[in-house]
Amino acid sequence: MDLLSTKPGTKHKRIGVVGLLQSGKTVFLTSLIDHLQKHDPERFRLGEVKGGWSGSRKKKDHQRQMIKIVPLIRKNIASSTGWQPFEYERNRSKLAHHEWPTKTVIPQEYRGVFARSDWKWDKIDLSLLDIPGERLTDLLIANCKTFGEWSDIILNQLSIVPEFKKHASEYLQLVDTPPHDSSDWVEEEVLCTYRRALARLAYNSIPFISPSTFLIDEDGNYVPDEILGIEDPSKLEDELVKRQFVGRDARKQFSPLPARFREKSPDISEKFAKNYDRYRREFVLHFAKAIKSCDEILFLVDIASILEGGVGYLNSQEAFCNQLWGYIDPGLSPVGRVGTFLSRVFTLGYAPLRHVKRIAFIASKADRIHPEDYGNLEHLLRTLVRKHVDPFEIERRLEVSYHYCSAVHSTEPTGDNRCLKYRRYINGSEPDERRQNVSPLPEEWPDIFTGSDYHFPYPVPFFPKARLNPPKQFGLNDIAKIILS
Numbered sequence: 001m002d003l004l005s006t007k008p009g010t011k012h013k014r015i016g017v018v019g020l021l022q023s024g025k026t027v028f029l030t031s032l033i034d035h036l037q038k039h040d041p042e043r044f045r046l047g048e049v050k051g052g053w054s055g056s057r058k059k060k061d062h063q064r065q066m067i068k069i070v071p072l073i074r075k076n077i078a079s080s081t082g083w084q085p086f087e088y089e090r091n092r093s094k095l096a097h098h099e100w101p102t103k104t105v106i107p108q109e110y111r112g113v114f115a116r117s118d119w120k121w122d123k124i125d126l127s128l129l130d131i132p133g134e135r136l137t138d139l140l141i142a143n144c145k146t147f148g149e150w151s152d153i154i155l156n157q158l159s160i161v162p163e164f165k166k167h168a169s170e171y172l173q174l175v176d177t178p179p180h181d182s183s184d185w186v187e188e189e190v191l192c193t194y195r196r197a198l199a200r201l202a203y204n205s206i207p208f209i210s211p212s213t214f215l216i217d218e219d220g221n222y223v224p225d226e227i228l229g230i231e232d233p234s235k236l237e238d239e240l241v242k243r244q245f246v247g248r249d250a251r252k253q254f255s256p257l258p259a260r261f262r263e264k265s266p267d268i269s270e271k272f273a274k275n276y277d278r279y280r281r282e283f284v285l286h287f288a289k290a291i292k293s294c295d296e297i298l299f300l301v302d303i304a305s306i307l308e309g310g311v312g313y314l315n316s317q318e319a320f321c322n323q324l325w326g327y328i329d330p331g332l333s334p335v336g337r338v339g340t341f342l343s344r345v346f347t348l349g350y351a352p353l354r355h356v357k358r359i360a361f362i363a364s365k366a367d368r369i370h371p372e373d374y375g376n377l378e379h380l381l382r383t384l385v386r387k388h389v390d391p392f393e394i395e396r397r398l399e400v401s402y403h404y405c406s407a408v409h410s411t412e413p414t415g416d417n418r419c420l421k422y423r424r425y426i427n428g429s430e431p432d433e434r435r436q437n438v439s440p441l442p443e444e445w446p447d448i449f450t451g452s453d454y455h456f457p458y459p460v461p462f463f464p465k466a467r468l469n470p471p472k473q474f475g476l477n478d479i480a481k482i483i484l485s
């Protein structure tokens with residue numbers, strides 16, 4: 001049992017930060033933690049209340065004070081999930097040297113206890129979970145108890161979304177006709193062709209890649225640099241097919257098979273089903289359950305990168321959204337609410353049934369967009385996710401909010417048209433100043449767009465070297481208000 005969270009007066013909140021790869025989760029968390037560790041109520045406003053910790057009683061009645069946060073336990077403490085501790089110090093130091101943090105390959109958790117100036121007795125014990133974007137594409141596996149169910153959904157997606165189909169057509173054709181025998185050779189051809197489809201999706205920045213071990217192996221090793229550095233696309237594809245696995249290792253692979261194939265070739269499909277079950281049970285459910293049992297989810301979407309990625313990226317973002325809510329099943333029906341209440345009563349509050357009660361959708365990296373377009377940013381975010389989340393909001397009383405923020409604000413408008421000023425390495429050892437006219441954001445998602453239609457800057461992070469000072473941010477404090485409530 002988790003002693004800290006059960007201490008009277010300590011409210012434990014588990015928050016999952018999710019989003020596709022490179023959506024800004026790790027930078028968001030690093031900046032948030034930095035602001036909470038060094039909270040300056042004037043610069044990171046969380047609202048104001050009457051009185052507070054300081055001032056005489058008489059004065060308190062009249063004076064309004066900014067809410068102040070004080071970290072009580074500053075280090076990462078024993079993880080409740082068994083995940084690795086969040087690498088806050090390492091990320092902070094990279095940012096201060098004009099480098100973005102390296103990509104996350106293993107799920108990480110930050111844990112810290114904070115006091116609020118307007119809460120007399122209670123403390124807040126926060127768990128913040130950071131999951132590599134690639135792993136989140138495995139949530140469909142968590143949601144599908146059987147290999148057959150998963151196969152049908154994946155093959156359906158691959159064949160109906162044109163941008164997916166383009167890269168998967170060879171595989172779809174191969175498995176459409178069941179083979180005459182179930183030899184090892186046939187099995188290897190099926191796996192190899194599926195790996196080729198995933199390699200093409202990855203090369204074309206379509207993050208619809210499951211099992212995720214194709215990109216990050218079970219031990220957290222990303223595709224090696226010597227493969228990523230190959231410039232010739234067909235050689236890169238060949239190397240990915242040869243070196244990466246769709247499963248926990250070479251002998252435990254699986255790929256989706258249609259019903260007719262499963263029926264006519266039971267040997268291969270039983271083997272794949274066994275590998276799928278173990279992958280699901282021993283690997284995916286471990287982190288998937290941790291996300292499902294969060295109190296709140298922060299869902300980060302990088303709108304600028306979707307526009308730069310083209311319509312295929314937009315469609316994968318939508319497919320991902322669908323899979324995520326399908327598994328997390330957020331909000332609570334009236335029956336669910338009674339169940340949660342009873343579980344609290346019978347266990348004296350020690351083992352409440354956890355369920356996601358709140359989701360904040362966040363358009364991240366707003367500093368890559370011109371401030372004139374911030375209004376469109378929120379609208380694009382809403383239209384992207386609304387269809388999937390509205391039913392939960394209406395029927396399950398899920399609390400939903402929409403935000404935009406830049407966690408490490410690294411650009412500045414110059415005053416000319418849509419021009420942003422920022423820093424970027426060109427030749428020297430220090431980054432040089434650059435100016436760029438950025439694309440205007442559309443008011444609605446265009447019907448069709450390609451990667452070359454939109455351009456936004458890629459600045460180096462602007463982060464204080466002085467450890468006392470947290471970074472310039474925009475909109476992060478509004479999200480912190482939700483987390484710390």
Ligand SMILES: Nc1nc2c(ncn2[C@@H]2O[C@H](COP(=O)(O)OP(=O)(O)OP(=O)(O)O)[C@@H](O)[C@H]2O)c(=O)[nH]1
Pocket residue numbers: 019020021022023024025026027028100101102103104105131132133134364365366367368405406407408409410459
């Ligand atoms: N301009 C700007 N760029 C950002 C910001 N946050 C993130 N980025 C950019 O987005 C990239 C990815 O950010 P991360 O926080 O590592 O993304 P992630 O979601 O943790 O990615 P995975 O670990 O791959 O799942 C960074 O390397 C930066 O290039 C921001 O606040 N402003």
Ligand SMILES: [Mg+2]
Pocket residue numbers: 025026027102103104130131132133
């Ligand atoms: Mg990360």
